[in-house]
Amino acid sequence: MSRFVFDREKMFGQFRKVFETYPTDISGLYQKLDIMQAENPQASAFQKKAWIYRMAARDCKVRLMPACPFYMELDTGRDRNSITSTWPPEPGLATWLMAQNKQLLHDYNETWLANYDKALMIGGVMFADFAHHYADVERVLEFGLEGLKAQALSKLAEVQERKEQGRIAFYESMICGLDSVMQIAERFADEAERLLKVTEDPQERYHLEQIAATARRIPRQPAQTFYEALCTVCFIREMHNALEGIGFAVYGHLDRILWPYYQKDIAAGRLDREQAQALIDCFMAITDARWDLNRELPGGTNATVIIGGCDAEGKSVYNTVTEMLIISMEKHRFANPKLQARIRDDHPSEYLEKLADLAKSGTNVLSVFNDKAIIASQIKAGKREADARLYLAGGCQEPTLSCELNSRAYVYLNMAHMMDVSLFPEKWEQIFAAAGDMVHFMPAYRAESFEVFYRRAMYNFGVQIQNFVHKYNQLALQWPETNPCPLYSAVMADCIQNELDVTEGGARYNSDSFGMTGLGTVIDSLFAIKKAVYDLKIVTMQELRTALACDFEGYEPLRQYLRNRIAKMGHPDPEIREFTQQCMADIARHINGYPNTRGGYFESSLFTFYSFEWFRNSNASANGRKRGEYLSRGGNPSEHAGGIDAATLLYAQNVVDYTDYPGGGVLYMDLPVTKGQLGRDLFVSVIRGFVQNGGSIMDFNVIDRAQLRKAQEDPDNHRNIVVRVCGYSALFHSLDKEKQDEIIARTQR
Amino acid sequence: MSMEALIYNIQHFSLHDGPGIRTTVFLKGCSLRCAWCHNPESIDNRIQMLYDEKKCIGCGACIQVCSNGAQLAGPEGLHLFCADQCMHCTECAQVCYAGAMEQCGYIKSAEQVLEEVLRDKTLYQTSGGGVTFSGGEPLLQADFVAEAAKQLQAEGIPTAIDTALNVPWDSVEKALPYAELFLVDVKMADCQKHKKYTGAGNDRILQNLYRLAEYKPLYIRIPVIGGVNDTEEEMANIVKLLLPVRASIKQINLLTYHDFGIEKGRRFAKEMQRFAVPTDAQMQSFSKQFQSVCESVLID
Structure with missing residues (x-):
């Protein structure tokens, strides 16, 4: 042997x-x-x-x-x-x-x-990123x-x-x-x-x-x-x-990294493709083998492998190692590590077809990254092009560079409540004061025009971001004392030369980001206020505030109007498209560029993990959402926006400038199970459509409603169905009923 | 003057109405009355009002605006919709914020339809898809379909027409130069039975089918309805009908009966008959029967 x-x-x-x-x-x-x-x-x-x-x-x-x-x-x-x-x-x-x-x-x-x-207002217990390194x-x-x-x-x-x-x-x-x-x-x-x-x-x-x-x-x-x-x-x-006390989610950009070794071994006759595949299979099996996937895993295993994309010179990466990594995931139906596929315009169709086959197989481990948008966003954030070209991502979908300590996905902010502040500033000032944060919000609700309302709402949003940046910066100052990482610093580019630990800002780049939750809910709510209160005068601001304060009890017709009669983010209506574009640019502008303690900056991201569910009991929103209903996910429209099929969702991407979001904007794409050639063509088309429409990151979830229902009724006989929970994949049977129901509900769209 | 049509739905990302990713434009009005129709709201060639009682919040706004006595106060705060009294003025739908009263059917120009379907052009191109005109019977509005298909052809987008062919040949002919594919419903072989269940015999349909097969590739769609045509004999007879045009048939879709039409019919007080759902085994068996006509037989 x-x-x-x-x-x-x-x-x-x-x-x-x-x-x-x-x-x-x-x-x-x-x-x-x-x-x-x-x-x-x-x-x-x-x-x-x-x-x-x-x-x-x-x-x-x-x-x-x-x-x-x-x-x-x-x-x-x-x-x-x-x-x-x-x-x-x-x-x-x-x-x-x-x-x-x-x-x-x-x-x-x-x-x-x-x-x-x-x-x-805030979800997450960490003061810095301990999981995505x-x-x-x-x-x-x-x-x-x-x-x-x-x-x-x-x-x-x-x-x-x-x-x-x-x-x-x-x-x-x-x-x-x-x-x-x-x-x-x-x-x-x-x-x-x-x-x-x-x-x-x-x-x-x-x-x-x-x-x-x-x-x-x-x-x-x-x-x-x-x-x-x-x-x-x-x-x-x-x-x-094992040694640093923080989590290292990312395995690396493996097809690019391993390719020269593969070529050399093949040329020397030391290796054949079958042997290489066996090694890749063993490697890819490690995460599933190590973990007990039958237990509920809040957050999943976090393990990610990056493929495709390009090298530092901008040359496309797609090679035999790429193929072997995809084959391994498809053949063995591993739930981990997640495969983060970077896509460029000049990638061969073959690459997209292989990804499509993996996607349609329903293993739900694939995320797609649009190189054009993400690399441009990194450059816009002040990073060198050659470094930006080597971006990675993980544990869920959060981008980072290999020479960057990007502290991300450690805290999630509830944008729905950040906007609620503008309707009920006095109440929220008290909540902030109870935390020791003395802030003053503008009474946006008293504005006589929507333009003034919007301006004040954005100001209040900025005040809150500033407040949270200040606090998290204070906390981050403790990081070098609470857990410096000299070993990590040895492998992180520039730390040795800079004479600084990674936790002190030794890395070449040092970004931070908040996971912003409820974008669609907020845009819809602002637009509802514009239309219902200011343009059409369906309701006065005071009535709206009263209705929201009592969770629409006694205001059901108004709620139905807000919910059903006003265009929502994601709809093809030109006015809401223009409004979405404006809001997203403004939101990004209010987050990008705050300095952090490690010499870097905060970056905007639309990444929600499971916070859209954590924040479900947020106050009622002006888009007709009652307390108890989910906020919108990532860069997705709200679930209240009916009529958004996959094509419409892709079309909605092209109004957004995702280069404003270096932290990534995740689009969760739920698709039906398809068979045969249609499935491949469909996924190739969706990937191409996503890239051409300027999307940032897309997470696939391929679901068969009938199958999930059966799995819920008879879990013992359906133990291998992998679903995308949010940023991570998990065995369906291991999830609690509420999460299972939420995933099944997605199939109703 | 732009060509207009009565349309009741435009469905994007449609995966079952021809090859690839498509947008399906549903035109209102049909020349058949299939007892199992799963889109009964498509039959009438006028704007209609549909009532979904599950969405009703009992606000009474519709009762206030209805001048025809079609909206009445019902028990427990809900209301009753009397479809036979409705004059389709759509006033109720304007004030029904909950969407319980819904207007079915909108007049749209070819330009409006084109503007909407063209936004998915990339998806059509990368998936081999296009636009499908369906119904109802889209060829009852053949001039519109021909005009829209012509404009789509100029944009390089393939068009399919999903038809039962129960129309004069002239109507088919109008769309012929611009449509690349026809999806043709074939429901049963026997003319009398066809008349019993659909309100029309199939003579004209078959004549059109044979004639059309000389010009265009076909997808044949066969609804399989329990107690109506779900026998091997019936399927064998349909096979016989199709054999002469097998060269043109690129795909056969066996459409398993479902009862969605019953709930939809309720929304405008139309009682739809319920049929038995054929079993998976039956469908598999029928699928084999059709292999002699076409290699590609799909059960949808």
Whole structure:
């Protein structure tokens, strides 16, 4: 036996056996760290982080599953289903340092945030992004960890010369992190050798031999082969997940990254396509194998792989590795990692057809990214074109650059309530005051013309954004103290040269974004106010306020008028199209460009995750939405806007300038199950239509209403239906009934 | 003067009315009275009012504006719609914010229709789709269909016509130069039975079908109705009818009966008969029968 083989059943079985025992009790390690802290009260956060790295390398078990040819699992006490992204800190050695700062975050959560949470203004418990990071594996592939260490040592010498203790601690911690990771890799080689002594299965022996022969060199040194490159990708991401106390969602732009290794191996006769496919299959299976997908997974696994797009010179990427990644997802119907497909005008039809086949297969793991809009948005946000061309995305669909710490999707703001402020400013001033935020809102509702109303409403929107930016900036200042990430900083471009940790702004780019929820609801509400109050005078502002305050009780005809008689965002009516264009440009203008604490800026995004549901009990809106009904999702029209089929939805994209939204604007596209050639043509057309209409990001959900109904009634016999919940995919049967119903309801459109 | 038509719906992203992604323009008025009709609101060639009691909020606005006694106060705050009294003035629909009273049928010009359907041009081009004129019987408004199809042809957009062919040949002929495909309903083989269930025999239909097959590719659509034509014998007879024109038939769609028409009929007090739904096994079996006519047989 001298070939890699993907044996799904065996691999999943071995993973299950290991991960069913998680989380491992690491209280002993926590105690040791507590003692170290007691003995070294002056130790800096960097030094404490080094304790964690060292302890992990020395005391945590390495786990190999011999049906898998990759080595990546270090048992640091994490949960099986863990993206290390939330508060309070999840179990695991890496979150020990964060856990030391409980009081600081407790104050934030229990006072400021709790107030806005109760008022349904803010959703999300984090003060910065702990879940969507990318450890730039290309730098490891290029330099090897030894190479990065050499760079760090050189800078260490400089700062030692300058006697800068803080920076010395930073580089020492970074070097400790790199050494620890190299040591862990060697331990995988030791473990493989140990297992070889007791393993008879020839296939498993082959995998173990490969690991034993590789792990002492890779990723210490730059990878030379396709297998070594994949080992590096697996290992680096998982080490960061295990050691940094934050989540690394993004695997990387793998078809671009792996292509040179594939070509070289093929040319040298070291690899054939079948072997490469087996390796890709094993690699793509890891997330599903590790996770217990039968449990409800709020947020999903977050794992994402990027394909397509272009290279730094702008040359299109589509190659055999792209094909193999798509085939793997389609053939094995994995629910994870999500495949983020970047699309350009010059991509061959073949690429789109393969994506279409994957999309129509109903695995619901595909998102489509329009390179033209997204790259332009990054450049507009001040990033270099060559860097922008290498954008990535994840854990759901949030774009970032490989050389960027883009703190995103950690907090969601309720735009419906941000606009409610303009109708009820006195009430909202009190809510803000209760959080300690003294703000003054303009009484937009007293405006005599819609133009003045709109201007004031946008002003109030800006006041709130400014307020939240200020608070989150204050909180972000704590990040370097609560959880610096020197290992991550070693692989992040520019951190070594800039002498700053990623949490301090060491990366080349340092963006922030709020997830803005309820765009469609807000645009519809503003337009309803324009038409019903000011243009047609169907209702006075005072009556409208009264109706909203009592959730339309006793005002049902008015509610029906607002809901059914006034055009909605997404409708082809020219007036609402123009209004949508104006609103979206203004909203973006009010968010883009606020400085953050890491030397970067806030960027606008239309990304909602599940917040459209969290905020469902928001006050009634002027579009006729009652309390309890969902807000609109991402860049989508509101669910109250009837008559919006897929074609109309695509047409609605072309009024929006998505280059104003560097954080991405997600369009959720639910489509029916189709068969045969029609399905392929349909999806190709929808993708092309989306790109040509200037969309930003599109998430597919292919659903068969009858099948989902059956699955709800008989879950045991429908355990493999994957649906797109919001930014993540999940097994339908694992969702609670409310989520299942919400997904079924989408099929009624 | 622009050509106009009475249209009751324009459906975008239509996936079952011809190849690719299409927009289907539904014209109002039909020359058949199929007992199972799933779009009974399409039959009358006048603007009609439809009433959906589920949407009614009992505000009484319609009662206030109706000068024909068609809107009456009913029990529990709801109201009764007396369709036979309705003069189709549409006043009630203007004031019904809940959309319970709905106007069915709008006069639209060819330019208006074109403007609306052209916005999906990219989708037609990339999917091999186009525009389908359906009904009712679209060829009852053949001049409009021909004019619209001509303009679409000039835009490079293929047109299909979904017809039962129960019209004079002249009407078919008007659209011939501009339509690329015809979707033709064939309901049953026996003329008397056809008359019983649809109000008209099928002589003219078949004559038109055979003549049309000389000019254009065809999709044949066969509604399969429980207790009416859901027998192997009936299907075999339809197969026989189709064999002479098999060269022109590119696809056969077997349309399983559904009862949506019953609820729709209720909205304007038209009682529609309920039929049995053929089983999946029956449909599969019929599908095989039609393989001798055409390789592509789809069950919709």
